[in-house]
Amino acid sequence: MxxxxxxxxxxxxxxxxxxxxxxxxxxxxxxxxxxxxxxxxxxxxxxxxxxxxxxxxxxxxxxxxxxxxxxxxxxxxxxxxxxxxxxxxxxxxxxxxxxxxxxxxxxxxxxxxxxxxxxxxxxxxxxxxxxxxEMKGDLEIGYLKTGREVSQMSIGIYGHKAITEHIGIFGTTGAGKSNLVKVLTSSVMDLDSYGLLIFDVHNEYFSALRKHPRAGDKLIVYNNYPHYQTTYQMKVNAQEIRPDDLMSTAGFTEAQTDALYKMESVWGEEW
Known part of the structure; x- marks a missing residue:
């Protein structure tokens, strides 16, 4: 008892x-x-x-x-x-x-x-x-913690309910947000039912996911310089870039903004 x-x-x-x-x-x-x-x-x-x-x-x-x-x-x-x-x-x-x-x-x-x-x-x-x-979903994300103890009971979410929704992961620095995403992504790679597109701007996920046993056939990387066996080189057509694209990535002064649009009006696609 x-x-x-x-x-x-x-x-x-x-x-x-x-x-x-x-x-x-x-x-x-x-x-x-x-x-x-x-x-x-x-x-x-x-x-x-x-x-x-x-x-x-x-x-x-x-x-x-x-x-x-x-x-x-x-x-x-x-x-x-x-x-x-x-x-x-x-x-x-x-x-x-x-x-x-x-x-x-x-x-x-x-x-x-x-x-x-x-x-x-x-x-x-x-x-x-x-x-x-019996309540555990198919995407495992860790073990059940009760109080100060971590049990051996694994827990998970239902992929068919969660993957199609917006999921917020919040916490202070060092709380384990990135690690949770790595574990969740690893569970997705274990199965053949789901897929994820990750924007890895700080290269914090690739270094861990490349070690996954199924990385060879489940991990596809797009980068501007290939350094992995299933990496596809990413190329951006400079002629498709418009001032509005730059405006959404950084803050510009009024003079800089005027200069961007002026250059586009003068040189067109070659600006």
Whole structure:
């Protein structure tokens, strides 16, 4: 049986709150299971915490502050612990979002209802992992991370739904945006169902994708100088370039803009 984590205390829509059991560790991003009353299961992801105590009101806080010395330290630890009242007088509450719902037959659905009051919250079991793997798409992008741990369960998106849509990948510098695109592209190369056109302006994808086992027959490169076995030399017809093309690539002063259009009007295609 997977580890017991706590009990639900509030649920509204897909929002779930539960009290973390004493001596149990629950982290941001943990994926947990709420056991329903009728054998159904609710899969939730933790995104925030709050701590409650009988001393949480301002009067209680001010009283406890009066028990500190001039340096803000606890003067009498035993007395202080007595006033706190132990674990039964304070609680750590986790806030989570419902990801999906499984009925008693093990069929997965988008959230359909919410857990009941005081339902058990536990960690993922091997049975849960097998069930969640059924949701995995054909384009693998990594492994499931729950809290501070990375599981061995691979995750993926459905290519027939995602490839034809706009996909935004956002993150700070070093967050792994480029690496995610490399992994996604590698998964596309593993299959014969999809194709991608990548504008690799900084040469950050070619160096990695050329090492793919199927690069010889799945990677085609267009460049202005061939340096790979399946590279096609890219040539640009200078006579087709117009001032409007340059205007979209850089900023020009008013005088420079006038000069561009003047040169085109004088020399035509040879400008």
């Amino acid at each position: 997977s580890a017991y984590k706590g009990r639900t205390t509030c649920a509204k829509g897909t929002y779930v709150e539960f009290v973390v059991a004493p001596d149990q560790d629950v982290d941001f991003g943990d994926i947990l299971v709420v056991e329903g009353k009728n054998g159904d299961r609710f899969y939730i992801r933790v995104y925030d915490f709050k701590v409650k105590s009988r001393w949480s009101n301002m009067n209680g806080v001010n009283y406890l502050m009066g028990k500190l010395d001039e340096h803000g330290q606890i003067a009498n630890r035993e007395e202080f612990e007595f006033y706190l009242g132990g674990p039964q007088h304070k609680s750590k509450v986790a806030m989570a979002e419902q990801l999906c719902y499984a009925d008693p037959n093990g069929c997965l659905f988008n959230p359909r209802t919410c857990p009941d009051f005081f339902d058990e919250v536990r960690g993922l079991s091997a049975e849960d992992t097998v069930l969640l793997e």
